[in-house]
Amino acid sequence: MRIGLVGVGRIGAFHARTLLGLDDVDSLVVADADDAAAQRVAAEIGAEHAGDVDGLLGSGIDGFVIAAATPAHAELLRQGIAAGVPTFCEKPVARTLDETLELARLEAESSTPVHIGFQRRFDAGYQRVRDAIAADELGFVHTIRANTHDQTPPHASYIPTSGGIFRDCNVHDFDAIRFVTGQEVESAYATGGNKGEQFFVDAGDVDSGAALLRLVDGTTCLVSSTRYNGAGHDVRLEAMGSKGTLTAGLDDSLAMRSAEEGVTFPPGPGHATFMDRFQPAYVAELTAFAAVARGETPSPCTVADALQAFRTAEACDRSWREGRVVPLAEVADL
Numbered sequence: 522m523r524i525g526l527v528g529v530g531r532i533g534a535f536h537a538r539t540l541l542g543l544d545d546v547d548s549l550v551v552a553d554a555d556d557a558a559a560q561r562v563a564a565e566i567g568a569e570h571a572g573d574v575d576g577l578l579g580s581g582i583d584g585f586v587i588a589a590a591t592p593a594h595a596e597l598l599r600q601g602i603a604a605g606v607p608t609f610c611e612k613p614v615a616r617t618l619d620e621t622l623e624l625a626r627l628e629a630e631s632s633t634p635v636h637i638g639f640q641r642r643f644d645a646g647y648q649r650v651r652d653a654i655a656a657d658e659l660g661f662v663h664t665i666r667a668n669t670h671d672q673t674p675p676h677a678s679y680i681p682t683s684g685g686i687f688r689d690c691n692v693h694d695f696d697a698i699r700f701v702t703g704q705e706v707e708s709a710y711a712t713g714g715n716k717g718e719q720f721f722v723d724a725g726d727v728d729s730g731a732a733l734l735r736l737v738d739g740t741t742c743l744v745s746s747t748r749y750n751g752a753g754h755d756v757r758l759e760a761m762g763s764k765g766t767l768t769a770g771l772d773d774s775l776a777m778r779s780a781e782e783g784v785t786f787p788p789g790p791g792h793a794t795f796m797d798r799f800q801p802a803y804v805a806e807l808t809a810f811a812a813v814a815r816g817e818t819p820s821p822c823t824v825a826d827a828l829q830a831f832r833t834a835e836a837c838d839r840s841w842r843e844g845r846v847v848p849l850a851e852v853a854d855l
């Protein structure tokens with residue numbers, strides 16, 4: 522297969538390497554608004570280069586991968602869908618709820634498949650939690666704890682266009698909670714704070730956040746995020762039930778140390794970035810996208826799916842700004 526990829530920043534250059542390593546992919550062509558960066562990455566990894574997105578879409582590609590910055594997603598998704606090329610797009614779908622709704626409608630009217638990049642759906646631990654809940658191994662699940670704790674912040678210019686910590690980071694947790702429980706969110710209360718660099722304050726964002734969600738079936742979810750987890754990249758989901766508790770991400774590289782005498786778990790070292798924490802999941806999700814692009818399987822995570830995670834992020838953003846519980850019913854849906 523021939524794949525086109527736009528956006529060769531942190532995740533785009535990583536996805537480009539992953540794609541070239543897949544048996545399914547014979548050739549890769551990359552583009553970026555920063556053409557020099559696209560040329561440099563293409564030369565480094567042995568990919569082709571296109572000067573712009575029209576050139577990329579017109580170069581005979583079987584699949585289109587969008588890994589550009591979040592504000593570019595909506596227009597690039599429209600272009601991919603209009604060209605009829607199966608499209609993978611990094612989370613979040615778009616920067617705003619209105620754009621996300623518009624793209625969900627466009628997806629529904631189109632026959633072009635769209636796969637949104639929530640890689641935790643392809644992580645073995647998250648899949649085991651989902652399977653255990655579905656098989657009633659945990660009894661009734663009363664509480665979920667989920668977190669996205671980055672070791673260090675992204676570059677300062679990333680933050681003002683990221684959509685804020687709930688849409689940028691916790692949106693992964695919101696999708697994962699929906700994925701493992703099969704439940705929708707009923708209400709959200711969120712808060713956050715800034716103790717780190719000034720650019721978070723300047724962007725009207727928080728560098729650490731927390732949300733308390735109630736699911737429609739009465740499950741309570743405690744969700745947290747930070748850009749400053751010095752111990753390492755810590756991403757986990759714990760499902761606690763009447764018969765048992767199961768945790769995704771509780772591995773030997775957990776970015777945490779016990780205060781108890783004689784306890785040596787986890788042996789470490791901790792994960793440093795999302796790239797090393799989720800490397801197998803990224804391979805699995807791009808392999809799945811190749812199957813979607815060949816028409817063998819439907820999208821495993823549609824814009825309509827991603828819209829629901831975005832609505833929760835939207836509710837959390839409103840909640841911390843306005844200091845109140847936000848019912849999901851007040852956030853626009855399809």
Ligand SMILES: NC(=O)c1ccc[n+]([C@@H]2O[C@H](COP(=O)([O-])OP(=O)(O)OC[C@H]3O[C@@H](n4cnc5c(N)ncnc54)[C@H](O)[C@@H]3O)[C@@H](O)[C@H]2O)c1
Nearest residue numbers: 528529530531532533553554555588589590591593611612
């Ligand atoms: N799934 C994950 O684990 C994960 C991890 C990191 C980032 N992301 C998502 O991936 C996207 C990129 O994040 P990043 O950390 O790589 O950002 P980045 O800032 O490192 O890179 C963004 C790249 O997009 C390019 N770009 C911006 N606008 C463009 C346009 N209109 N056309 C073409 N190229 C354009 C920039 O020049 C840059 O090279 C974001 O949407 C982010 O939310 C997902």
